[in-house]
Amino acid sequence: MSERQMLLEVSDLGKNYDASRRRGKVAGNAAAGTPRALSGVSFTAGQGEFITVIGPSGAGKSTLLRCLNRLIEPTDGTITFDGRDIAHLPGSRLREVRREIAMIFQNYNLVYRLTAIQNVLHGRLGYKNALAGSLGLYTEDEKARAFELLDEVGLGEFAYRRADQLSGGQKQRVGIARSLMQDPKVMLCDEPIASLDPKSSRMVMETLRRLTRERGITCIVNLHQVDFALEFSDRIIGLRAGEKVFEGAPEEATSAVIRRIYEGDAETMVDVPVEVPEAAPAAVAPGAFAAEPVAGGAQ
Numbered sequence: 001m002s003e004r005q006m007l008l009e010v011s012d013l014g015k016n017y018d019a020s021r022r023r024g025k026v027a028g029n030a031a032a033g034t035p036r037a038l039s040g041v042s043f044t045a046g047q048g049e050f051i052t053v054i055g056p057s058g059a060g061k062s063t064l065l066r067c068l069n070r071l072i073e074p075t076d077g078t079i080t081f082d083g084r085d086i087a088h089l090p091g092s093r094l095r096e097v098r099r100e101i102a103m104i105f106q107n108y109n110l111v112y113r114l115t116a117i118q119n120v121l122h123g124r125l126g127y128k129n130a131l132a133g134s135l136g137l138y139t140e141d142e143k144a145r146a147f148e149l150l151d152e153v154g155l156g157e158f159a160y161r162r163a164d165q166l167s168g169g170q171k172q173r174v175g176i177a178r179s180l181m182q183d184p185k186v187m188l189c190d191e192p193i194a195s196l197d198p199k200s201s202r203m204v205m206e207t208l209r210r211l212t213r214e215r216g217i218t219c220i221v222n223l224h225q226v227d228f229a230l231e232f233s234d235r236i237i238g239l240r241a242g243e244k245v246f247e248g249a250p251e252e253a254t255s256a257v258i259r260r261i262y263e264g265d266a267e268t269m270v271d272v273p274v275e276v277p278e279a280a281p282a283a284v285a286p287g288a289f290a291a292e293p294v295a296g297g298a299q
């Protein structure tokens with residue numbers, strides 16, 4: 001991590017959905033003491049790093065990613081992205097930052113009546129004025145780039161196929177190509193493989209890791225598939241009940257560690273592979289589950 005250039009620094013990030021309601025109309029009805037969706041979450045991400053975020057349903061994984069690109073407003077904390085505090089950036093300057101922070105969703109978010117190549121070109125919309133965007137005016141360079149990217153995700157021959165005629169894995173790879181059209185510095189992926197079978201899941205994870213690595217893009221991926229997190233990550237962050245309860249390299253995420261992250265969530269435990277390799281006993285620092293000290297040294 002030390003040799004990587006720092007790109008993102010998240011410090012003491014918190015989200016209380018009730019707080020935003022109180023500022024709106026529902027003021028008096030917001031239940032006092034509702035658990036915070038995120039609380040005191042801090043971590044850093046280096047350029048080109050592949051980080052996965054794991055944790056049971058409701059742990060705050062989506063909330064975290066949505067705070068990072070300001071789809072939702074953090075209640076407290078700071079997010080320093082490429083030297084700028086984006087947690088407090090006014091709405092008018094968000095568009096600029098969002099070009100550099102691409103988002104990949106479980107449901108692909110494609111325009112299904114359009115072709116694969118048209119969807120990929122949509123990745124440039126953040127760089128265009130409203131008129132050029134609505135008329136679909138793209139430069140020859142942009143078109144050539146879109147074809148190249150479709151090729152790179154293995155879909156060159158599907159360029160003119162309508163998005164609704166692609167398989168789930170193909171749709172997600174179109175989504176990845178579209179994100180790369182943005183020239184992002186960070187890609188935030190919220191359960192990108194949750195709707196896919198194991199073979200397509202692997203292909204999407206491999207595509208993500210290869211392309212982000214080649215381009216030095218930082219990738220933060222929310223996952224429920226612990227086995228993929230162990231296989232693909234440079235670093236794993238474990239969330240539980242809105243708090244960071246683990247941070248470390250995959251070798252440090254022993255089966256005991258994984259169980260603790262998912263503690264109390266029997267349903268998800270079924271997904272934990274029994275063949276999770278045990279790291280050397282000393283690998284996980286004592287207290288890795290305390291709110292404060294974490295393994296991994298990525299602070």
Ligand SMILES: Nc1ncnc2c1ncn2[C@@H]1O[C@H](COP(=O)(O)OP(=O)(O)OP(=O)(O)O)[C@@H](O)[C@H]1O
Pocket residue numbers: 017018036037055056057058059060061062063064
């Ligand atoms: N828009 C919202 N309004 C109020 N509470 C919300 C909202 N979105 C999420 N929450 C709550 O915040 C907590 C964290 O939710 P979040 O969706 O971030 O979890 P998650 O880890 O992504 O879960 P999953 O694995 O099921 O996707 C949950 O208690 C959830 O009910």
Ligand SMILES: [Mg+2]
Pocket residue numbers: 061062063
């Ligand atoms: Mg989620």
